[in-house]
Amino acid sequence: DAGVTQSPTHLIKTRGQQVTLRCSPKSGHDTVSWYQQALGQGxxxxxxxxxxxxRQRGNFPDRFSGHQFPNYSSELNVNALLLGDSALYLCASSLRLAGIYxxxxxxxxxxxVT
Amino acid sequence: AQSVTQLDSHVSVSEGTPVLLRCNYSSSYSPSLFWYVQHPNKGLQLLLKYTSAATLVKGINGFEAEFKKSETSFHLTKPSAHMSDAAEYFCVVSSARGANNLFFGTGTRLTVIP
Incomplete structure (x- = not known):
């Protein structure tokens, strides 16, 4: 059973460009969350x-947008890239059952971002 | 508002000695709390979770944590450190009861000395 997969592994972009990151959730999961992890931070x-x-959004500007497809996979899009967008982008999947996810x-x- | 504070950014222990990673939380309701571990170049892995059941929670790889409401703490412990425990550890609180987004602490880097 494949776990959560993300592509690409690494990406280098220039300021002002746009980027799309992809995520496939764990089999059976229907919810995808995206996180940004800057160096040395949680x-x-x-x-x-x-x-x-x-469904929910953290404190990120509208330059960050996303999409979920019928097969539950997801994309994260970032427009007008800034140097501060350099980070590890994590995708997490879960199953929307009652209780703790x-x-x-x-x-x-x-x-x-260079 | 929910938040967690990890009291130590770096903990160093000798192999075979106990591990204590400290976490205090702040929550306006009865929280759900988690500990995640992140090994270099690997994804975050759930160690254990507290969901208002038993206050002493046992996780994988011999780790456990105790929820103490009076102290607003959720410290992570292990009786005997192993070299493979060296990693970054994150204390995490959920945003609301049954909610599906997580608030991470800034992390504690555990070093295990042979």
């Missing part, structure tokens, strides 16, 4: 998708 919640809609994380995509 992950910060960006947003969460369920049933192809953004256990999230499974992918290995992340390392984005470097």
């Amino acid at each position: 992950p910060q919640f960006i947003f969460q998708y369920y049933e192809e809609e953004e 256990e999230q499974y994380f992918g290995p992340g995509t390392r984005l470097t």
